[in-house]
Amino acid sequence: MGMNQTITVIPPGVPLTGHVAPPGSKSITNRALLLAALAKGTSHLRGALKSDDTRHMSNALRQMGVTIEEPDDTSFVVTSSGSLQVPEAPLFLGNAGTAVRFLTAAVCTVNGSVTLDGDHYMQKRPIGPLLESLRKGGVNAESATGCPPVIIHGSGSVKATRFEIDGGLSSQYVSALLMVAACGDAPIEVALTGKEIGARGYIDLTIACMRAFGAEVEVVDEALWRVSPTGYTACDYQIEPDASAATYLWAAEALTAGKIDLGVAAEAFTQPDAKAMDVIAQFPNMPAVINGSQMQDAIPTLAVLAAFNKTPVRFVDLANLRVKECDRVQALHDGLNQVRPGLATVEGDDLLVASDPGLAGTSSNALINTHSDHRIAMCFALAGLKVSGVRIQDPDCVGKTYPGYWRALEFLGVRMEHGEV
Structure with missing residues (x-):
């Protein structure tokens, strides 16, 4: 599989429940x-x-x-x-x-x-x-x-x-x-x-x-x-489980009002990205401003979750995200606007997400360019839990850190369709 391959997550329409062990850090x-x-x-x-x-x-x-x-x-x-x-x-x-x-x-x-x-x-x-x-x-x-x-x-x-x-x-x-x-x-x-x-x-x-x-x-x-x-x-x-990987499962649980047991409590992690759970736990009332400097790899997860929040969210201090596997600030902006035009804007190194709970249950013709970035692929799968038609390019790029990601979602009851661009 490569950039011409796609995966479309089918919104499950039910709370996601089950036990999934995230991979090691x-x-x-x-x-x-x-x-x-x-x-x-x-x-x-x-x-x-x-x-x-x-x-x-x-x-x-x-x-x-x-x-x-x-x-x-x-x-x-x-x-x-x-x-x-x-x-x-x-x-x-x-x-x-x-x-x-x-x-x-x-x-x-x-x-x-x-x-x-x-x-x-x-x-x-x-x-x-x-x-x-x-x-x-x-x-x-x-x-x-x-x-x-x-x-x-x-x-x-x-x-x-x-x-x-x-x-x-x-x-x-x-x-x-x-x-x-x-x-x-x-x-x-x-x-x-x-x-x-x-x-x-x-x-x-x-x-x-x-x-x-x-x-x-x-x-x-x-x-x-x-x-x-x-x-x-x-x-x-x-080696403890990967906190960055855990953020996708925590967000999937929050988005679907589910109950996903990771086998490890959020407070047991020593990795910085575990701090994201404090924000996810507040959904759909996430803070108006979220600083990304100390939990950088969790920001893609939080940005997609913010699209369904009750009020807009501004992500600040994201300069480091521009020199990751891709320019993640731009990739998040582009992907969110694929899901629905006007959903995100960039000001300097800030990302503004124009949240709307009404986004859930809609359909989209979004084609997400992942830039072969595992985190972009995994975070936009979360959008697919609530919005029909979100296609994610190069799904195999998740192998960089979480080869079993798609299998984990399937185990929780999420169906997916494979296609080509």
């Missing part, structure tokens, strides 16, 4: 895979996500001499010498942002040159601030465009004592530097050049994962961390 799985690869010994990762993004990460680590076995659908067994070797070929990482950014920093520990590349979407995603930070820390890092492909000429060790980074564009830059910092020859400080940071909750996630693998991280203040040169130790690690 992509964010935590890719952190744990990398740290296990940098640790000497064998680590068992349980509850892991198997998807395009984690496949790209695990394959890249295999190319650098790490043994990774997959005994079942939710486990990785990672055995490493504690150091990454020079790969024989460039690392191809698709459109996996975490894999590209985390590995760009991590391969500084390789004694030789490593090329990191991705698909045509990845080749438009900025990585310049991370490269500049690495260069100032003494790393030889090249990129012709400020986006992948990237070439890192590693020296086999990390000699920097300080990395400075503007985390405003992506918290993944900060996480990448923190994780490699534990491999330093001496203690390394990671400092923000501004107080702004993409999504601070993901830094907490990174530090928790690092500590599980034996790292010592001191949080000096909100803009400075000090990482000891401990390296990493192999361990057994349990």
Whole structure:
């Protein structure tokens, strides 16, 4: 299937009920895979996500001499010498942002040159601030465009004592530097050049994962961390379910007045996107203004849910959404206006959704261009729960983080029609 394939969700007309277990967290799985690869010994990762993004990460680590076995659908067994070797070929990482950014920093520990590349979407995603930070820390890092492909000429060790980074564009830059910092020859400080940071909750996630693998991280203040040169130790690690994936199921429950048991309470998640449940729980009386900076991947879910809210919703602080798998601000605007013209407007980096509960029960000839972005596909499936005729292009793109998404909806009783553009 590809861009010419479509899926049309048939409005079920009844509350969605049942038990659906969301997949493991992509964010935590890719952190744990990398740290296990940098640790000497064998680590068992349980509850892991198997998807395009984690496949790209695990394959890249295999190319650098790490043994990774997959005994079942939710486990990785990672055995490493504690150091990454020079790969024989460039690392191809698709459109996996975490894999590209985390590995760009991590391969500084390789004694030789490593090329990191991705698909045509990845080749438009900025990585310049991370490269500049690495260069100032003494790393030889090249990129012709400020986006992948990237070439890192590693020296086999990390000699920097300080990395400075503007985390405003992506918290993944900060996480990448923190994780490699534990491999330093001496203690390394990671400092923000501004107080702004993409999504601070993901830094907490990174530090928790690092500590599980034996790292010592001191949080000096909100803009400075000090990482000891401990390296990493192999361990057994349990990965929690993916909060971003859970948001679609929480929203489906709210939209249909259903009862979907995810097997884990919203408050049990440590990922930032779980904060979206506080907003979803208020539907159809969502707040008039929602700040997207600290739960970025949940904003597509909330934007589609807002279309059926009683009152209009303005989403603010969305600049980071413009440099995700696609420009999600524009993609949400275009998709909502496909569902019904005038449903959304963009002002700067704000998205305004002109909510209307009367939208439920209507029909549309919407054709949603997903731009191969898993989150755009999954969020507009929610519109299809209440509006007839919403066609979603390239439905297989959900494989990036939630390969079983369409099956989960079918299990809850949602029917779908497959077609072509």
